[in-house]
Amino acid sequence: MSSHLKTKRNKPPRLYPSLHLVEGYKGKLIIDSDRSDGISFVNYNELDSSLEIYMSVNETEIFDGCNLDYEQIEIPFVIHMLEIYGNDKNVIDESFLIIENINVPYCEFHVDLKEDIFHLLIRSLNSPIRSMAIHLEYCQFKWDLLEDKDTCVKLDILFVYASPFNAMEVVNGVNVLFIEGLKVSVPSLNFMEFSHEAFLLSQIHNLFFYKRSVFDKNGLRHLTEYNVTKEDVDICKECEFRRCCFDSRKVLNRSDGTFFYQSECNYNPYIAKWKGEEGYRTLAECGVESDASGFSIDHERIAEINEELWGED
Ligand code: SF4
Numbered sequence: 001m002s003s004h005l006k007t008k009r010n011k012p013p014r015l016y017p018s019l020h021l022v023e024g025y026k027g028k029l030i031i032d033s034d035r036s037d038g039i040s041f042v043n044y045n046e047l048d049s050s051l052e053i054y055m056s057v058n059e060t061e062i063f064d065g066c067n068l069d070y071e072q073i074e075i076p077f078v079i080h081m082l083e084i085y086g087n088d089k090n091v092i093d094e095s096f097l098i099i100e101n102i103n104v105p106y107c108e109f110h111v112d113l114k115e116d117i118f119h120l121l122i123r124s125l126n127s128p129i130r131s132m133a134i135h136l137e138y139c140q141f142k143w144d145l146l147e148d149k150d151t152c153v154k155l156d157i158l159f160v161y162a163s164p165f166n167a168m169e170v171v172n173g174v175n176v177l178f179i180e181g182l183k184v185s186v187p188s189l190n191f192m193e194f195s196h197e198a199f200l201l202s203q204i205h206n207l208f209f210y211k212r213s214v215f216d217k218n219g220l221r222h223l224t225e226y227n228v229t230k231e232d233v234d235i236c237k238e239c240e241f242r243r244c245c246f247d248s249r250k251v252l253n254r255s256d257g258t259f260f261y262q263s264e265c266n267y268n269p270y271i272a273k274w275k276g277e278e279g280y281r282t283l284a285e286c287g288v289e290s291d292a293s294g295f296s297i298d299h300e301r302i303a304e305i306n307e308e309l310w311g312e313d
Pocket residue numbers: 187230235236237239240241242245246247265266267269
């Protein structure tokens with residue numbers, strides 16, 4: 001690239017500013033914020049040749065300047081999420097007072113009874129809520145919850161736990177996610193946000209906990225985990241999804257100030273494999289341990305597994 005194209009920071013201009021490259025231990029991810037999509041891959045030669053950026057320009061130059069190490073940034077949008085845990089109409093009604101008073105745009109309702117769900121769907125219609133999710137157990141789920149499209153207009157996603165099967169259906173514009181286990185605690189590709197805002201925000205805050213508050217029968221409380229970024233947490237700091245991951249697990253800290261999670265994620269960044277994919281191994285099987293006592297990793301063991309899974313880079 002000729003020198004007159006260099007900017008003040010002596011870096012080439014970014015030809016595709018909506019694309020961000022995030023490198024993990026093994027895998028790589030291109031966040032395409034224009035299309036709210038992500039392209040994950042392991043080796044550059046895996047990228048489809050139709051990805052025109054690779055046809056003429058060296059990838060390092062393209063992505064030079066992408067590591068935006070902001071100390072302070074102005075986030076061009078505000079995320080405000082309220083989690084509501086309510087067993088009766090009173091809690092739901094009180095939560096709507098907060099939602100209406102401070103214009104909460106995003107809500108997650110954790111409810112027990114079908115009747116309460118109808119009630120909150122109706123209440124949401126004339127509220128400031130732009131989008132909401134409902135979490136409930138399979139024994140409370142009935143398809144008639146979704147039969148009136150107009151009533152569900154603010155409902156984006158319905159999580160149905162303790163289901164006899166895993167499945168995803170779309171009914172009247174609502175994504176219905178049937179999950180065999182109990183509440184979602186580890187991420188999947190459904191919990192990634194491939195946006196420019198998330199990419200920036202993730203550098204200083206935790207995407208899931210940022211501006212998230214909880215309301216239950218004990219009142220309103222604010223969560224403090226929002227200041228722990230994925231870069232601060234062992235394992236996640238080496239994952240290419242760290243700039244778009246909405247992981248809801250509770251982060252824990254060790255006495256030396258480092259951070260870890262108690263449970264394993266569904267993604268293993270050391271071998272670039274999701275649980276359920278062929279060749280997947282747990283972190284423990286790869287010789288990676290992260291718990292209250294510390295973090296340890298067996299690079300040789302991982303190299304052997306990657307050799308078997310992916311061959312030579
Ligand atoms: S929670 Fe899993 S997918 Fe998300 S950044 Fe951490 S390792 Fe990656």
